[in-house]
Amino acid sequence: MRVLGIETSCDETAASVVALEAGQAPRILSSTVLSQIEEHAAFGGVVPEIAARAHVEALDGIVEAALEDSGVSLDDIDAVAATAGPGLVGGLIVGLMTAKAIAAASGKPLIAINHLEGHALTARLTDGLDFPYLLLLVSGGHTQIVLVRGVGDYQRWATTIDDALGEAFDKTAKMLGLPYPGGPNVEKAAATGDATRFVFPRPMKGSAQPDFSFSGLKTSVRQAATAVAPLSDQDVADICASFQAAVTDTLADRVRRALDRFRKEFPQSNQPALVVAGGVAANKQIRAKLEQLCADNGFTFTAPPMALCSDNAAMIAWAGIERLRANLVEPDAFDFVPRSRWPLDSVSTPVVGSGRRGAKA
Numbered sequence: 461m462r463v464l465g466i467e468t469s470c471d472e473t474a475a476s477v478v479a480l481e482a483g484q485a486p487r488i489l490s491s492t493v494l495s496q497i498e499e500h501a502a503f504g505g506v507v508p509e510i511a512a513r514a515h516v517e518a519l520d521g522i523v524e525a526a527l528e529d530s531g532v533s534l535d536d537i538d539a540v541a542a543t544a545g546p547g548l549v550g551g552l553i554v555g556l557m558t559a560k561a562i563a564a565a566s567g568k569p570l571i572a573i574n575h576l577e578g579h580a581l582t583a584r585l586t587d588g589l590d591f592p593y594l595l596l597l598v599s600g601g602h603t604q605i606v607l608v609r610g611v612g613d614y615q616r617w618a619t620t621i622d623d624a625l626g627e628a629f630d631k632t633a634k635m636l637g638l639p640y641p642g643g644p645n646v647e648k649a650a651a652t653g654d655a656t657r658f659v660f661p662r663p664m665k666g667s668a669q670p671d672f673s674f675s676g677l678k679t680s681v682r683q684a685a686t687a688v689a690p691l692s693d694q695d696v697a698d699i700c701a702s703f704q705a706a707v708t709d710t711l712a713d714r715v716r717r718a719l720d721r722f723r724k725e726f727p728q729s730n731q732p733a734l735v736v737a738g739g740v741a742a743n744k745q746i747r748a749k750l751e752q753l754c755a756d757n758g759f760t761f762t763a764p765p766m767a768l769c770s771d772n773a774a775m776i777a778w779a780g781i782e783r784l785r786a787n788l789v790e791p792d793a794f795d796f797v798p799r800s801r802w803p804l805d806s807v808s809t810p811v812v813g814s815g816r817r818g819a820k821a
């Protein structure tokens with residue numbers, strides 16, 4: 461089984477070919493990702509119109525490169541999978557329309573993929589994980605703990621009621637005058653900072669409610685920055701370190717709760733696992749804390765390699781393979797309209813104020 465995947469939901473233009481042969485581990489035959497960071501950096505965030513235009517200009521070449529690198533011709537592809545949501549609608553239209561055109565011209569089936577499903581299933585591509593497992597998705601647009609029961613079978617256990625964690629990192633960076641993208645720069649500054657200088661709130665910590673909240677923390681960071689302004693490099697480092705300590709603590713508290721729930725709901729599971737995905741999973745302090753938490757609780761900790769944790773098309777091609785073999789391909793995918801919002805778990809009630817329209821997932 462070979463699937464061509466296309467990803468254009470935010471500021472990466474990506475294409476990939478993934479193959480699965482009977483009795484073998486899946487193989488990524490090619491994965492091409494073109495980041496638009498430079499185009500957006502001057503604006504301090506992703507500009508949807510610039511993103512859509514950049515996708516239009518780059519996508520054909522990226523698909524060609526991915527096919528060439530894979531050594532597979534379009535004739536040998538079994539299906540074309542494309543991200544159809546959630547994300548910035550301009551980019552989604554570019555990717556999905558291109559996929560429709562390739563699929564129609566080559567007579568192959570088209571598979572519309574939920575970008576979040578791509579993140580959710582990556583650990584099966586990289587580590588062959590069995591269902592069920594827990595997924596912590598921490599990116600610029602989402603902060604969720606999801607029970608992954610099977611392909612297309614997800615249950616959201618926790619979500620943010622305001623900002624996403626990556627967004628909190630980005631806003632903190634902006635307030636402190638650090639460049640975009642904020643996460644890696646906050647982490648870098650935190651390395652030389654004193655995490656005990658500012659005592660920031662640990663939102664929701666200890667609360668029986670499972671969700672996340674980061675907007676109050678953001679306000680505290682702003683107040684601290686205003687109080688000590690003008691900021692020296694050491695002030696910035698100390699605020700970053702104190703902020704990072706607060707979010708790491710909060711995250712660990714929320715995840716511990718989910719691990720306990722998983723134990724209760726799946727007492728017979730002999731290899732319980734937590735998977736982390738999304739850009740924030742690159743943060744070393746957060747990663748180390750989660751790893752420790754898993755070790756203490758008898759969970760396997762799985763973090764796909766960074767290139768597959770942040771946005772890419774291999775995860776979309778892989779989700780396509782998972783859907784093909786589970787017979788979960790919609791017959792009318794050619795009519796599929798891109799969705800800027802598309803929750804993984806369609807049953808849980810949306811949380812008021814959660815997520816952003818067209819946000820990066």
Ligand code: KG4
Nearest residue numbers: 599600626643644738739740743770820821
């Ligand atoms: O998954 P991703 O590449 O894109 C999507 O949001 O889909 O995640 C990007 C987010 C940004 O908010 C970025 O600031 C954050 O991940 N991020 C980090 C780090 N690297 C990226 N946050 C904290 N520490 C990092 N090292």
Ligand code: ZN
Nearest residue numbers: 599770771821
């Ligand atoms: Zn993503």
